[in-house]
Amino acid sequence: MPVMARYKSHIFSMLSRPDPPSSSPGRKAGKPSLRRIANALQTAGWVGFWTQMALGLAAVLLLLISIPGIIFGENPSQGISIAIFFAIVSVAIAGFNTSLTLRYSRISKGLLAKENPRQLKKSDTVQLLRLGVYVGLAGILAALIGSSISVGVLVAKTVSQPTGAMVSDTTKIVRPLDTFVVLASLSGIAANFVGMVTSLWLFDRIVHPQS
Numbered sequence: 001m002p003v004m005a006r007y008k009s010h011i012f013s014m015l016s017r018p019d020p021p022s023s024s025p026g027r028k029a030g031k032p033s034l035r036r037i038a039n040a041l042q043t044a045g046w047v048g049f050w051t052q053m054a055l056g057l058a059a060v061l062l063l064l065i066s067i068p069g070i071i072f073g074e075n076p077s078q079g080i081s082i083a084i085f086f087a088i089v090s091v092a093i094a095g096f097n098t099s100l101t102l103r104y105s106r107i108s109k110g111l112l113a114k115e116n117p118r119q120l121k122k123s124d125t126v127q128l129l130r131l132g133v134y135v136g137l138a139g140i141l142a143a144l145i146g147s148s149i150s151v152g153v154l155v156a157k158t159v160s161q162p163t164g165a166m167v168s169d170t171t172k173i174v175r176p177l178d179t180f181v182v183l184a185s186l187s188g189i190a191a192n193f194v195g196m197v198t199s200l201w202l203f204d205r206i207v208h209p210q211s
Contacts, residue, residue, distance in 0.1 A: 038111040040205045045105030048198035052098040052191045059091045059187035066180035079153040083181050086146030090188030093139035097195035100132045104202060122206065129203040136196025140189055147185035154178055 063084065070080055107125060157178075 034111060037206055038108040040202060041104045041108035041111070044198050044202050045101055045103070045108065048101040048194055049098060049105070051194045052094060052101060055187050055191035055194065056091060056094045056098060059087070059094070059184045059191065062180045062184035062187065063087060063091065066177040066184065069175075069177045070181070079149055079156075080178055080181060083146045083150035083153065083185065086142050086149065087181060087185045087188060090139050090143035090146060090185065090192065093135060093142060094188055094191035094195065097132060097135045097139060097192060100128065100135065101195055101198055103128065104198075125206060126203065129199045129206070132199030133196050133203070136192045136199065139192030140196070143185045143188035143192065147182055147189065150178065150181045150185060154182070 067084060070084065107128075
């Protein structure tokens with residue numbers, strides 16, 4: 001009986017011991033996760049920003065070269081004019097998406113410095129990333145419409161040209177400026193695609209940080 005009493009008192013003393021504090025491991029585990037998210041935002045933000053900037057500038061230069069020659073030239077094609085419109089819309093959307101990508105790097109600085117807690121909410125960042133995905137999809141759609149129209153016009157001009165004869169109708173001649181519109185639309189597709197992929201990758205890193 002004394003042995004059982006001592007055994008029970010030993011068990012009660014073990015059960016009554018306070019548990020070790022679990023806040024410190026959680027904090028230590030939370031800091032690397034927060035730092036990883038901040039580093040991902042900073043790296044993807046800068047890489048996506050400069051990539052979109054290069055592709056967007058290429059599209060703008062191609063449009064600046066092709067627009068005056070096509071619109072103010074002789075017998076401008078209506079299909080190419082519509083393609084230019086959609087290319088301009090795509091480049092404008094890519095510019096807005098580039099500004100969103102630059103904001104990702106600014107959010108990373110806020111996460112590390114914690115200067116403005118109102119901008120550090122996970123829900124706000126997720127909504128911003130979703131906006132980047134939707135904007136990228138809209139830009140890709142506009143560029144696809146423009147490139148499809150311009151390619152269709154180029155194919156129609158090529159098919160309508162008689163083989164082995166002089167072409168009297170200048171509207172049926174494929175000009176280098178027409179191909180610049182196609183290249184501008186392709187640059188718009190690439191710029192918006194980079195922005196969309198950047199937002200999707202960051203969305204996965206924030207929603208599933210352990211993956």
